[in-house]
Amino acid sequence: MILPKAPALTEAQFAEVLEILSEFDCSATPIAGETRTIYAIRGDERHELMINRIEGLPYIDRVDTMQSPYKLMDIQSELAKNKIRINNRILGQDLLIVAGHCTIDPRNPELFIETAHAIKEAGAHVLRGGVWKPRTSPHSYQGDAKALETLLRAREATGLPVNAEVMDEDQLQMAVESGADMLQIGTRNALNYSLLRKIGELTADKNTLVLLKRSMHMGPISEFICAAEYIVAGGNANVLMCPRGTAPGPEGFRNNPDESITPLIKQRTWAPVVVDPSHSVGKADYVPHAALAAIAYGADGLCIECHTNPPKGIGDDPKQAIRPEVLRRLIKDAEVIYEMKKEFQGYLPTAAHH
Numbered sequence: 453m454i455l456p457k458a459p460a461l462t463e464a465q466f467a468e469v470l471e472i473l474s475e476f477d478c479s480a481t482p483i484a485g486e487t488r489t490i491y492a493i494r495g496d497e498r499h500e501l502m503i504n505r506i507e508g509l510p511y512i513d514r515v516d517t518m519q520s521p522y523k524l525m526d527i528q529s530e531l532a533k534n535k536i537r538i539n540n541r542i543l544g545q546d547l548l549i550v551a552g553h554c555t556i557d558p559r560n561p562e563l564f565i566e567t568a569h570a571i572k573e574a575g576a577h578v579l580r581g582g583v584w585k586p587r588t589s590p591h592s593y594q595g596d597a598k599a600l601e602t603l604l605r606a607r608e609a610t611g612l613p614v615n616a617e618v619m620d621e622d623q624l625q626m627a628v629e630s631g632a633d634m635l636q637i638g639t640r641n642a643l644n645y646s647l648l649r650k651i652g653e654l655t656a657d658k659n660t661l662v663l664l665k666r667s668m669h670m671g672p673i674s675e676f677i678c679a680a681e682y683i684v685a686g687g688n689a690n691v692l693m694c695p696r697g698t699a700p701g702p703e704g705f706r707n708n709p710d711e712s713i714t715p716l717i718k719q720r721t722w723a724p725v726v727v728d729p730s731h732s733v734g735k736a737d738y739v740p741h742a743a744l745a746a747i748a749y750g751a752d753g754l755c756i757e758c759h760t761n762p763p764k765g766i767g768d769d770p771k772q773a774i775r776p777e778v779l780r781r782l783i784k785d786a787e788v789i790y791e792m793k794k795e796f797q798g799y800l801p802t803a804a805h806h
């Protein structure tokens with residue numbers, strides 16, 4: 453990782469750096485942070501001569517060569533100084549609530565607009581709505597690009613930033629062009645490395661946040677963090693880590709709740725953790741319990757399925773969407789626990805870096 457003295461390298465300086473790197477079969481990707489751009493080295497960055505030559509350039513502060521499979525995501529990385537913001541919320545300081553339909557019904561767009569207003573009233577900060585849906589059965593409703601218009605209309609009507617999942621590069625392209633504020637990589641694509649890198653590249657010069665769900669097939673935590681590393685290596689460091697339950701779940705739950713990995717993630721990386729209790733427990737009655745537990749574990753936010761009339765919803769909404777009045781109370785309770793937790797941050801030995 454190359455750290456310039458100024459907030460960013462000029463074009464000519466970057467070209468000179470690339471020239472040196474190429475002699476050692478390396479390259480670099482700029483990653484724009486809040487206060488300065490860093491340059492992630494691609495290739496083996498341990499060549500001593502290469503490091504010496506780059507550090508010898510008058511406009512370079514230093515070269516960090518961290519031996520970690522996730523050197524950009526690592527809590528010791530320069531990127532730990534970044535602040536991720538959306539809707540005037542600063543992740544890590546302000547609790548972030550993402551809420552909305554699992555799936556936008558293109559035949560009933562007004563229902564989504566109604567929910568959008570209701571979740572804003574309830575105190576949520578980002579509106580979620582599924583446009584394209586990853587469904588286990590190919591015979592289930594798969595989503596519809598038309599729903600993207602509804603999502604954007606709801607943003608216009610409420611002023612809330614919006615989040616949608618993308619599953620392939622065409623959808624990604626469309627969502628980026630639409631100016632969606634947050635993009636979601638779902639549990640099924642959590643290990644789709646080319647898509648992860650691509651989303652980082654296509655959103656590199658934008659303020660788009662990427663909500664990365666954890667693979668439901670529970671690999672080690674390092675696998676989850678390395679997946680996020682691909683997004684950052686592509687050029688976007690606005691990554692949020694989202695545990696959402698792993699398969700199989702105990703009888704009665706859709707998945708095995710995994711909000712308890714929150715402190716593990718936070719000890720190893722700087723990335724905020726936004727837990728999804730809806731897909732974890734999979735039943736509206738249990739969602740508030742799992743949500744509050746996530747905050748007690750130290751989560752920075754929640755992503756919750758919410759619908760003004762769940763029986764009329766499609767996708768997961770009839771089963772697991774909570775109603776806006778439940779969301780309102782849940783946000784209030786979550787805020788109380790969130791504030792209490794701030795006093796206990798000293799529990800994590802590395803929390804000072806955060």
Ligand code: PEP
Binds near residue numbers: 728
């Ligand atoms: C969703 O958010 O509706 C969704 C399909 O999520 P996941 O990828 O966690 O299943």
Ligand code: MN
Binds near residue numbers: 554731757
């Ligand atoms: Mn869903």
